[in-house]
Amino acid sequence: MLERFFFTKQGDFHPQESDPITLLSGPPSSGKTSLLFQFAVNSASQCSNVNSKVVFICSRRRLETKPPYLAQGIDPGCDIFKRIKMKYINDDDDEGIKKYFAAFHLKDTFPVAVVVDDFGDFFYERSCQERYGNPRGRDLAMVRTLALCHNAIIFANKTGPCRLLLSDTHNGDSPRSLFIYKRWIRTIFTVKGDDSGSFCLKYNKYSESGSSKGTKTAKYSVAFQYLLLEGITEVDDEE
DSSP states (O other): OGGGSSEEEEEEEOOSOOOSEEEEEEOTTTSHHHHHHHHHHHHHHOOOOOTTTTEEEOOOHHHSSOOOETTTOOOOGGGGGGEEEEOOOOTHHHHHHHHHHHGGGGOOOOOSSSEEEGGGGSHHHHHHHHTTTSSHHHHHHHHHHHHHHHHHHHTTTTTSSEEEEEEEEEESSTTTHHHHHHOOOOOOEEEOOOOEOOOEEEEEETTTTOOOOOEEEEEEEEEETTTEEEEEEEEOOOO
């Protein structure tokens, strides 16, 4: 499951084994955008149909400020990047994401994956409160958008594999809106830093009761303008 975020050999990545919607959450400056972009590269390269695309949705300003780093061994000029379509949305334009997924069913062909970088940052607190006339407007906006995302991806999967990967930033142990995400997302990857300057990516599978189960962690670092996988280890479910 964790291998999808790193440069792997052909055949190591099995998107059909995963849930259609997943979340990656971690602290600021932990390489989340690099992990997401590597996921996009893997999704595009492992698909047998050369015409299949991956859509990468993000803020142009944030991407240009902190561009993703590639894994060692990937040629920045290879043709696989032509299969990744960038879609830029304004920093606080959650309506832009909603419109994209509301019209998803009208597409002639669906992408093999859609990636949304910093999903939660598109929901600006004040504008959401004003729009809904409710102090919890941001939560309401996220609920409605996630419902659209879920329906769109489930519809697309009736004709073929289509995955949705979202990322969010948290400063504590879990995403601020975890209680909202868990309604639609069963698979959540969380990032934590360690004392050595590296990061640990953990896979969590949430059941309908809300309990989580983890089986592996990946240790990685972002250094010298590369995304470096240091190793993947088994973990005890009770950890």
